Amino acid sequence: MSFKPVILWTDALVYVLVAVIVIFAWQVRRHEHLLAPWRRVGHSASGMAALTILMFFIVIGLLDTIHLRPAIENGNGGSEAAYGVEVLSLLDLLATPLRTQVETTYSAPFATHLYARETVELPGGGQVREFPRLKFGGAHLQDPETQLFGDIATRAGTGAGLALLLWFLIATSVTAIVAHCRGERFVSTLSTIWQGITPVPWRAVFVTLALILLLGGAALALCSDYHILGTDKVGQDVFYQSLKSIRTGLLIGTLTTLMMLPFALLLGVAAGYFRGWVDDLIQYLYTTLSSIPGVLLIAATVLMMQVYMETHPELFDTIAARADLRLLFLCVILGVTSWTGLCRLLRGETLKLREMEYIQAAHAFGVSHWRIISRHIIPNVMHIVLITTVMDFSGLVLAEAVLSYVGVGVDPSTISFGTMINAARLEMAREPMVWWALFAAFTFMFALVLSANLFADAVQSAFDPRMKTLSALARTWRRKSIGKSA
Amino acid sequence: MNSVLEIQNLETVLHTELRPVWAVDGLTLQIMKGETFALLGESGCGKSITALSIMRLLPEAGEIVGGSIRLGGEDLLLLPEAAMRNVRGKRIGMIFQEPMLSLNPVMTVAQQIGEVLQRHFDLRGQAAEKRIVQILDQVGIPDAASRMNEYPFQFSGGMKQRIMIAMALAGEPELLIADEPTTALDVTIQAQVLELMRGLQQQGGMAILLITHDLGVASEMAHRVGIMYAGEIVETASREAFFRGPAHPYSRKLLAALPGRDRRKQGHRLDAIRGNVPSLSREFVGCRFADRCDQAWELCHQVAPGWTALTGEQQVRCHLFNQNFGSKIVKPAVSGQAGAPATLDAESWEFESFPSAGTEQSTPDGSLLSVTDLKVYFPIHKGLMRRVAGYVKAVDGISLRIDRGKTLALVGESGCGKTTAGKAMLQLIPPTGGSVRYNGVELVGLERNRLRRLRGEFQLIFQDPYSSLNPRMRIIDIIEEGMNALGVEDDGKEPKEKRVDELLESVGLPAETKWRYPHEFSGGQRQRIAIARALAVNPKLIVCDEPTSALDVSVQAQILNLLRELQRNLGLGYLFITHNISVVEYIADEIAVMYLGRIVERGTVDEVLGSPRHPYTQALLSAVPVIELESKRKVIRLHGDLPSPANPPQGCHFHPRCSHVMPVCRKNYPGASIFSSTHTAHCYLYPQDEEQSDRKTQA
Numbered sequence A: 001m002s003f004k005p006v007i008l009w010t011d012a013l014v015y016v017l018v019a020v021i022v023i024f025a026w027q028v029r030r031h032e033h034l035l036a037p038w039r040r041v042g043h044s045a046s047g048m049a050a051l052t053i054l055m056f057f058i059v060i061g062l063l064d065t066i067h068l069r070p071a072i073e074n075g076n077g078g079s080e081a082a083y084g085v086e087v088l089s090l091l092d093l094l095a096t097p098l099r100t101q102v103e104t105t106y107s108a109p110f111a112t113h114l115y116a117r118e119t120v121e122l123p124g125g126g127q128v129r130e131f132p133r134l135k136f137g138g139a140h141l142q143d144p145e146t147q148l149f150g151d152i153a154t155r156a157g158t159g160a161g162l163a164l165l166l167w168f169l170i171a172t173s174v175t176a177i178v179a180h181c182r183g184e185r186f187v188s189t190l191s192t193i194w195q196g197i198t199p200v201p202w203r204a205v206f207v208t209l210a211l212i213l214l215l216g217g218a219a220l221a222l223c224s225d226y227h228i229l230g231t232d233k234v235g236q237d238v239f240y241q242s243l244k245s246i247r248t249g250l251l252i253g254t255l256t257t258l259m260m261l262p263f264a265l266l267l268g269v270a271a272g273y274f275r276g277w278v279d280d281l282i283q284y285l286y287t288t289l290s291s292i293p294g295v296l297l298i299a300a301t302v303l304m305m306q307v308y309m310e311t312h313p314e315l316f317d318t319i320a321a322r323a324d325l326r327l328l329f330l331c332v333i334l335g336v337t338s339w340t341g342l343c344r345l346l347r348g349e350t351l352k353l354r355e356m357e358y359i360q361a362a363h364a365f366g367v368s369h370w371r372i373i374s375r376h377i378i379p380n381v382m383h384i385v386l387i388t389t390v391m392d393f394s395g396l397v398l399a400e401a402v403l404s405y406v407g408v409g410v411d412p413s414t415i416s417f418g419t420m421i422n423a424a425r426l427e428m429a430r431e432p433m434v435w436w437a438l439f440a441a442f443t444f445m446f447a448l449v450l451s452a453n454l455f456a457d458a459v460q461s462a463f464d465p466r467m468k469t470l471s472a473l474a475r476t477w478r479r480k481s482i483g484k485s486a
Numbered sequence B: 001m002n003s004v005l006e007i008q009n010l011e012t013v014l015h016t017e018l019r020p021v022w023a024v025d026g027l028t029l030q031i032m033k034g035e036t037f038a039l040l041g042e043s044g045c046g047k048s049i050t051a052l053s054i055m056r057l058l059p060e061a062g063e064i065v066g067g068s069i070r071l072g073g074e075d076l077l078l079l080p081e082a083a084m085r086n087v088r089g090k091r092i093g094m095i096f097q098e099p100m101l102s103l104n105p106v107m108t109v110a111q112q113i114g115e116v117l118q119r120h121f122d123l124r125g126q127a128a129e130k131r132i133v134q135i136l137d138q139v140g141i142p143d144a145a146s147r148m149n150e151y152p153f154q155f156s157g158g159m160k161q162r163i164m165i166a167m168a169l170a171g172e173p174e175l176l177i178a179d180e181p182t183t184a185l186d187v188t189i190q191a192q193v194l195e196l197m198r199g200l201q202q203q204g205g206m207a208i209l210l211i212t213h214d215l216g217v218a219s220e221m222a223h224r225v226g227i228m229y230a231g232e233i234v235e236t237a238s239r240e241a242f243f244r245g246p247a248h249p250y251s252r253k254l255l256a257a258l259p260g261r262d263r264r265k266q267g268h269r270l271d272a273i274r275g276n277v278p279s280l281s282r283e284f285v286g287c288r289f290a291d292r293c294d295q296a297w298e299l300c301h302q303v304a305p306g307w308t309a310l311t312g313e314q315q316v317r318c319h320l321f322n323q324n325f326g327s328k329i330v331k332p333a334v335s336g337q338a339g340a341p342a343t344l345d346a347e348s349w350e351f352e353s354f355p356s357a358g359t360e361q362s363t364p365d366g367s368l369l370s371v372t373d374l375k376v377y378f379p380i381h382k383g384l385m386r387r388v389a390g391y392v393k394a395v396d397g398i399s400l401r402i403d404r405g406k407t408l409a410l411v412g413e414s415g416c417g418k419t420t421a422g423k424a425m426l427q428l429i430p431p432t433g434g435s436v437r438y439n440g441v442e443l444v445g446l447e448r449n450r451l452r453r454l455r456g457e458f459q460l461i462f463q464d465p466y467s468s469l470n471p472r473m474r475i476i477d478i479i480e481e482g483m484n485a486l487g488v489e490d491d492g493k494e495p496k497e498k499r500v501d502e503l504l505e506s507v508g509l510p511a512e513t514k515w516r517y518p519h520e521f522s523g524g525q526r527q528r529i530a531i532a533r534a535l536a537v538n539p540k541l542i543v544c545d546e547p548t549s550a551l552d553v554s555v556q557a558q559i560l561n562l563l564r565e566l567q568r569n570l571g572l573g574y575l576f577i578t579h580n581i582s583v584v585e586y587i588a589d590e591i592a593v594m595y596l597g598r599i600v601e602r603g604t605v606d607e608v609l610g611s612p613r614h615p616y617t618q619a620l621l622s623a624v625p626v627i628e629l630e631s632k633r634k635v636i637r638l639h640g641d642l643p644s645p646a647n648p649p650q651g652c653h654f655h656p657r658c659s660h661v662m663p664v665c666r667k668n669y670p671g672a673s674i675f676s677s678t679h680t681a682h683c684y685l686y687p688q689d690e691e692q693s694d695r696k697t698q699a
């Protein structure tokens, strides 16, 4: 199948971000003093477990970032291939069954029948109102009543079994690599990992990985034949929506930071370094800005932008492009309203740094302001930037949900946690209740935010300059080795 | 037996990231009732950890792994934590180094002391209040009854330390642990606090464990001393025995490393101990001092020395004194003067005749830097509109002169404006008024570009080697930064990297170190790097702002030697800012004594230190702790603290603290009194120089 790659605005930014992270990681590897705190992150059990979960989200998010427009088979085999107006991502292609198996309306998780009665024509004439069979969910079953449970169990079992096999493979190869690096025998490394006394908490990583793989394996095995998280009002699979929401959440969390960073960094450092009227001006700016309620500002800008987009439809060749631009704007606006906190922090830190003697020494050499800022100040405030960025991430994911709920968030055609919740809220009042959409959004967001928070905690404490103490377990291990050497 | 504290074989480990640090490793000591035991040692040798182990207040990573600590016969290590809380503050009091950090800023002094009284004596209300006043009176807080309801920030540094002592005494402890109680204080305040501690001990008969790195303080306070090195005590002796004849090679070196005037007169280098204090995370085989010891032989590297008792109470841990290894016995030098053995290996220097430094004289009087009436005022802003409500007169009209190849020392209490003066001379702070002429060029008001071109000529070395190097730059980048900024050595003949190597070698560091980061160096090594950085741009004048006050005595000696050597070879002029009189005696040619933004006395070293004229100089000099066997010199006690420079007293700035104050002193600032062509002072006790005061009024 031929296709045409599409790079949306946010995709481009994500690629830039990935490149920056790769370069940063490469830099860090070369400098011992930069590497040390990251190594401490690597030694934190909760941090590494959280990172394992985050990795899954990130992979899904990245898959969902590679966009393309498949060619339309238009029969005549013309010289020029035409491409569909629908922009799909790699994730969409992988999850084609999920995307395309659309029911007519609500159905509960693992259901085989719709959630609402419909009038059905009987073969022999006449009509009944009953719960009709789903078109896709459990369609292969002859007699759902009796077969359903058994079928789910076997499929889930197979999926989980395969996942376990995969896990086993991964765990063995990681252990082998660790053993190779430490120059030990495989078995002894395995036993230290098993006892949980390796510096990098492999045991925690493996346990988390096992849990994720088991869940993921079972879900994969089931999702093509069932709606494992049900369907929504227009019959779309909720599991698919949840997967799609991940990218939106991640984007809002990271791109917003990317947007606000230049403001916060430049203005904060300039205010602290130059003092005087520059400082007064910048302080005035951010005090004013932060005293306006953020939601108001965002609502006003989003509405203005919406009007503009609606009056200029010719600017966008696909719906996806439009929705994407709106998402980008949301990031920009969130960024503009949220740089003040970091800016304030950086100003304070710079005020402290500029009195440091090495800065004075640089002045004594007549080093230019720009070089002092770029060589002395910025490298020394980077840890604050990093900690704030990581800490802000989860807050931003939640902010998106709230904004979409209020109606000033992402484009309605963009699937996000916010739009999912927004759509689900009315159904909570239905009798019987439609609970699964909200449940799915909540579970996914909870996992994402919780793991981001745990990871942020690990990063923060690793960058905390105060003396680190060891975890109790590692300590007993040390004591044993002290006992040996003494 | 009346020993208050008995420590046997104490071992304390700190579990750090990489390796366990054996901060205290088999320490044994004993303190009697009414005795002061001084625990002496360089930084990082485990003194503070010892103190914290006794209190069982170790940081989370710390753990006591062996030994016993007996307080009056009871082993503290066996007590449950609840019982330990009754010991802390009641039976053992502790004073910390930093008074600002050890008082709770949001509680009044009375509340903080009251807490102790309530906890240990169940005293409340009226009774507690009476006791608080009593205790505060005891530590010499004037007007205790009303001041006890003030907050810590309303007291000065010296007063805060007194309040700390008051809190420690509130429980009427048997043992007082004082961890560097005066290191953060000025000499004049230090003298007050030490006197207070001595007086309190005589009244109460408590035992004191005094932790210090200052041999002078130990010699003034202690009955017995213990020298600590790398986690263990290497020598204990009574004060007299120790200062008369230290036995252990390390103790001898420590004493020999002290700077002073006689050492300069003799033209000697200071006897620095080579190398650094070893890291406590490594394992030791043999004597811990062996790598730095001049007398070491194979045995020292193989077998750890045990205790050997010398005469009296003196005990030492060194193979030299062990009769069984008779072949190598060297009698400890008992030649009266401290540090006598050092003179044997110190090479003689001819200091006064450095080569050709004075040849390129472009100023008529040959001065390198001449400062006239320099003023730096910092505005105080008040209120919403940031109105200027007054000025802090940090530097208020000082004049001085530095000649090529000479050293001028600027001394004074902290907060008197020494550092500000130094920075203003280098135009790092814009002066409010006055003139600074470098080689005849007026620097004040010089435009930024021309000033930048001159920057290389005068450089600066800072007090704290930890904050003066950017932790995120490699040494080579640090040193090259100045060269790049000033375009030094851009002719391409000599690659910069080679120049960096030379510089590092000239300050005694191997060239490979240039690839490393500052955190991999000790304090003394960092200070060398800072010196190399300053030298990189070929300066003629260096302002040294307390360059050794953050360093240990042995490292201080290395740095002072280096500075003198550079002066001799390169003809550098130094402005040496310090409060350490013995360093001044060793390194300076001339002295200017500063008080509250003004210079009160000026002259050559011999004139000012030999016959100080200004009452403040006299008090300052008398407060310096010295090592004297019969130390019965009179300390001139100064009342109170340095007044605020925002609001200096009318007339002579010193009059509220001066014991010779006369009515005229309160009216006008005294003019100069001239004692010789170089020696002047500002005090009404001496005839005023009419001519000069006339000239002043005309100008």
Ligand SMILES: Nc1ncnc2c1ncn2[C@@H]1O[C@H](COP(=O)(O)OP(=O)(O)OP(=O)(O)O)[C@@H](O)[C@H]1O
Pocket: A467, B014, B015, B016, B021, B023, B041, B042, B043, B044, B045, B046, B047, B048, B049, B050, B059, B061, B213, B280
């Ligand atoms: N919290 C800590 N964690 C790990 N190591 C520590 C800790 N505190 C001190 N150390 C190490 O323990 C050793 C002894 O430290 P200690 O503070 O007792 O030295 P000190 O003799 O009091 O020095 P100073 O004169 O500088 O106060 C040093 O090697 C120090 O680096």
Ligand code: SF4
Pocket: B248, B249, B250, B287, B288, B289, B290, B291, B293, B294, B295, B296, B297, B300, B305, B317, B318, B319, B320
């Ligand atoms: S035992 Fe040897 S190395 Fe140690 S101090 Fe004595 S002479 Fe020096």
Ligand code: SF4
Pocket: B614, B615, B616, B652, B653, B654, B655, B656, B658, B659, B660, B661, B662, B665, B670, B682, B683, B684, B685
């Ligand atoms: S002028 Fe008066 S107050 Fe000032 S130092 Fe001299 S005697 Fe003391």
Ligand SMILES: [Mg+2]
Pocket: B047, B048, B179, B180
């Ligand atoms: Mg200490």
